[in-house]
Amino acid sequence: MKFLFLFSILILCASGCNNPSEERQNNSIQTTNKYLSFEGKDDQFTGGIKMIPIETPKGTxxxxxxRVGNNPKIKVLLLHGGPGMTHEIYESFDGYFPEESIEYYYYDQLGSYYSDQPDDLSLWDTARFVEExxxxxxALGLDKDNFYLFGQSWGGILAMEYALKYQEHLKGLIIxxxxxxxxxxxxxxDTVLAPKMDPEVLKEIMVYENAEDYQNERYLELVVNNYYTEHIIRMPVDEWPNSIQRGFNxxxxxxxVTMQGPSEFGVKGDAILKNWDVKDRLHTIVVPTLSIGATYDTMDPKQMEWLANEVQNGRFLLCPxxxxxxxxxxxxxxxxxxxxxxxxxxxxxxxP
Incomplete structure (x- = not known):
């Protein structure tokens, strides 16, 4: 009888105590469910998609x-490059941000594929994009308590310009x-990357550059296979992710062309961004800032490190x-x- 009594006590204790492993698993499931939930969200019908009206000098x-995920403390808005590229180049974020419960927003800037594409070239102006x-x-309800702004390439220009005007709304800045x-x-x-190319390839590219024959298929083939695969995305073109292929398409x-120019080998002609420079203003940025550079980038990684030291609260990340x-x-x-x-x-x- 005593044995049965003790056995019944053990059973009761076992049923009344939480298994630590099961508890952690349940908490993880609850956190995941909350992160993925659309309960109480006004974008449930569209699966997180919002078309946001933007006022411009040329109309609305x-x-x-x-939106992907829910986290009231961490909301990351992704600014794509180009200009004129799309959010699709960031689809790899789906493989990393959700497991960290980071809320993030894909966003096609005005003129880009999923957004309106007005024909008025005067809209393609950096200051107007900042106001956008x-x-x-x-519209998304982002503020200084949760708003992280991520910008890459042209998106990095836009992120810097935004921070220089509106950093009081930011929690963190990523360039x-x-x-x-x-x-x-x-x-x-011109002085570092070009000389590393095969001299014969560079010579042929410059023939097309000097002739401003930027749409020539041979020119594009040379640039993509000898420059892009070394400094844009270091993979053979046939191995590029589908998201990148779609983004370029x-x-x-x-x-x-209005902002970057017609050349695939730099900013040329009368492009809007040709003389853009904010080096002397970076020291006014006080918000925590991450500067990401890469060894084989088209951008000098040493200058990305300098940027991190020039802002008041910066950190540098090198992708070797x-x-x-x-x-x-x-x-x-x-x-x-x-x-x-x-x-x-x-x-x-x-x-830092």
């Missing part, structure tokens, strides 16, 4: 955004693969195996460093 247009980002921020000076980028391309050439799209060709280093920055700022543990 709509831009496309899509501010309107998107307000990825973009130096603070187009003239310096051009000098690096959907690029709006009117936005791209990466190029311009390090989220693909140096993925582990890229996301480990990016997520650590976001978590450090969120926990109040950020230090």
């Amino acid at each position: 247009f709509n831009v496309w955004t899509k 980002v501010e309107q998107v921020r307000l 990825s693969n973009m130096v603070p000076s187009i003239p310096d980028y051009m000098e690096y391309s 959907h690029l709006n050439p009117k936005v791209y 195996n990466g190029s311009h799209l390090s989220q693909y060709d140096d993925q582990k280093n890229f996301f480990n460093g990016l997520i650590k920055f976001i978590k450090d700022v969120d926990m109040g543990e950020f230090n």
Whole structure:
């Protein structure tokens, strides 16, 4: 009888005590369910997609955004490059941000594939894009307690310009693969990157450059296979992720050429961004800032490190195996460093 009594007590204790492993698993499931939940969200019907009206000097247009996840303390808005590229180049973020419970927003800027594409070239202006980002921020309810702005390439230019005007709304700033000076980028391309190319290939490219024959298929073939695969995404073209292929297919050439110029080998002609430079203003940025550079990037990684030291609270992340799209060709280093920055700022543990 005593044995049966003790056995029944053990059974009761076992049923009344939580198994630590099961408890952790249940908490994880609850956290995941909450992160993925659309309960109480006004974008449930569209699966997180919002078309946001943007006021411009030329009228009202709509831009496309899509929310992934729920985290009231961490909300990351992704600014794509190009200009005129799309959010699709960031689809790799799906492989890393959700497991860290980071809420993030895909966003096609005005003129890009999923958003309205007006024909008025005067809209493709950096200052106007800054005001667009501010309107998107307000529409999404992002503020200084949760708003992280990520910008890569042209998106990095836009992120810097936004921070220089509206940093009081930011919790963290990430500038990825973009130096603070187009003239310096051009000098690096001409004096460091170009000489590394096969001399015969470079000579042939320059024939097309000098003739301004930028749409020639041979020119594009040379640039993509000898420059892009070394400095944009370090993979053979036939191995490029589908998201990158779609992004290039959907690029709006009117936005791209107006701001970047017609050349695939730098900023040329009368492009809007040709003389862009904010080096002398970076010291006014006080918000925690991450500068991401890569060894094989089109942007000088040393200048990306300088940028991190020039802002008042900066950190530098080098992707040693990466190029311009390090989220693909140096993925582990890229996301480990990016997520650590976001978590450090969120926990109040950020230090340069």
